[in-house]
Amino acid sequence: MSTSTPAASEPARIGRRRPFPYRESTALVTGASRGIGAEIARALAARGIGTLVLSARTGADLDSLASELRGAHPTLRVETVRANLAEPQAPARIREATDRLGLSIDLLVNNAGFGAHGVFEEVGAAKDDDMIAVNVTSLVALTHLYLPAMVARGRGGVLNVASTASFQPVPFMTTYAATKAFVLSFSEGLWAECQEKGVGADVRVVCLCPGGTETNFGDGMKRGRFESSKQSSPREVADAGLEALDRGVPFHVVGTANYVGTLGARILPRATLARFTAGMFRPDDLLGAPPRPDTATKIGAAVGVGLAVAVGVGAAVLVGRRRQADSGALAD
Numbered sequence: 117m118s119t120s121t122p123a124a125s126e127p128a129r130i131g132r133r134r135p136f137p138y139r140e141s142t143a144l145v146t147g148a149s150r151g152i153g154a155e156i157a158r159a160l161a162a163r164g165i166g167t168l169v170l171s172a173r174t175g176a177d178l179d180s181l182a183s184e185l186r187g188a189h190p191t192l193r194v195e196t197v198r199a200n201l202a203e204p205q206a207p208a209r210i211r212e213a214t215d216r217l218g219l220s221i222d223l224l225v226n227n228a229g230f231g232a233h234g235v236f237e238e239v240g241a242a243k244d245d246d247m248i249a250v251n252v253t254s255l256v257a258l259t260h261l262y263l264p265a266m267v268a269r270g271r272g273g274v275l276n277v278a279s280t281a282s283f284q285p286v287p288f289m290t291t292y293a294a295t296k297a298f299v300l301s302f303s304e305g306l307w308a309e310c311q312e313k314g315v316g317a318d319v320r321v322v323c324l325c326p327g328g329t330e331t332n333f334g335d336g337m338k339r340g341r342f343e344s345s346k347q348s349s350p351r352e353v354a355d356a357g358l359e360a361l362d363r364g365v366p367f368h369v370v371g372t373a374n375y376v377g378t379l380g381a382r383i384l385p386r387a388t389l390a391r392f393t394a395g396m397f398r399p400d401d402l403l404g405a406p407p408r409p410d411t412a413t414k415i416g417a418a419v420g421v422g423l424a425v426a427v428g429v430g431a432a433v434l435v436g437r438r439r440q441a442d443s444g445a446l447a448d
């Protein structure tokens with residue numbers, strides 16, 4: 117039997133294939149009034165979470181979900197906290213509310229978010245400012261408010277909801293995609309930091325990247341040709357997120373086709389990629405007048421198609437391996 121003990125600096129083995137300890141945990145879910153957030157709350161309740169704190173702006177929807185969950189899970193404690201995350205003080209107020217309730221948060225689900233579709237100049241600065249505040253600033257602030265205590269306890273989790281938009285620019289949803297690129301980079305950085313918290317520590321940071329999902333996202337806005345692509349159900353997204361949390365992986369793209377799309381985004385020339393997504397997301401009223409590609413773009417597209425074909429040949433084998441490596445599971 118080996119008697120060697122791991123060095124203190126050895127990265128902790130994040131609990132891969134060890135389910136998150138839901139029963140002993142208290143979770144805070146932002147954007148829990150509907151859509152993906154409400155489904156994450158239901159999925160957490162189904163997995164036996166001890167206490168749930170639901171947050172969003174719409175009190176009536178939070179109350180109705182809270183009653184539903186209390187009815188279905190009589191031992192579950194559910195609290196609601198109304199907050200508008202576009203307001204700078206909202207994260208601190210949420211923290212004050214959970215302190216007043218005597219709760220320490222073991223799992224923070226940063227799900228609240230919204231997007232806007234349209235030409236950048238028409239979306240306008242006010243909406244973009246709110247989007248950055250909700251999708252980025254409040255997510256970082258809430259993480260600052262709750263992660264340090266998890267690190268001190270040596271256990272906990274942060275589940276950040278980003279998007280497949282995190283992997284490439286999305287013209288006509290330009291600011292939204294940039295906020296989600298931030299969330300992916302932020303989450304992966306924190307994931308790696310949390311792996312170095314010492315032997316036995318188990319603080320997981322997961323970035324969940326759904327593609328199109330059947331919710332009221334952006335007040336039901338239509339997103340050009342993208343709308344005709346396959347959409348996931350919010351339930352599917354929620355389950356995928358908690359499975360990723362159970363595996364302790366840094367990020368998870370929901371759906372194999374979406375994952376393959378993100379690989380394409382890493383291979384194609386960036387100008388080609390931006391033009392391609394512009395075609396997917398161009399508003400319907402502009403669809404009749406696509407810009408004529410210049411020579412450089414045509415060459416880029418030809419190179420891109422060639423590369424895509426070459427990649428496609430080996431894809432069936434490589435995707436599975438790549439997905440495993442991306443998930444960090446190879447470290448086990």
Ligand SMILES: NC(=O)c1ccc[n+]([C@@H]2O[C@H](COP(=O)([O-])OP(=O)(O)OC[C@H]3O[C@@H](n4cnc5c(N)ncnc54)[C@H](OP(=O)(O)O)[C@@H]3O)[C@@H](O)[C@H]2O)c1
Nearest residue numbers: 147149151152172173174200201229279328329331332333
């Ligand atoms: N649906 C998609 O196609 C899709 C794809 C990829 C990623 N996502 C991401 O998934 C997450 C959830 O979106 P969803 O699809 O479930 O959309 P949704 O149905 O519109 O739900 C959005 C949630 O965020 C909350 N929210 C919005 N603005 C807020 C604010 N200022 N302060 C506090 N809460 C706010 C909403 O609650 P209140 O209105 O009650 O405040 C609601 O609970 C978002 O981060 C979104 O970017 C969605």
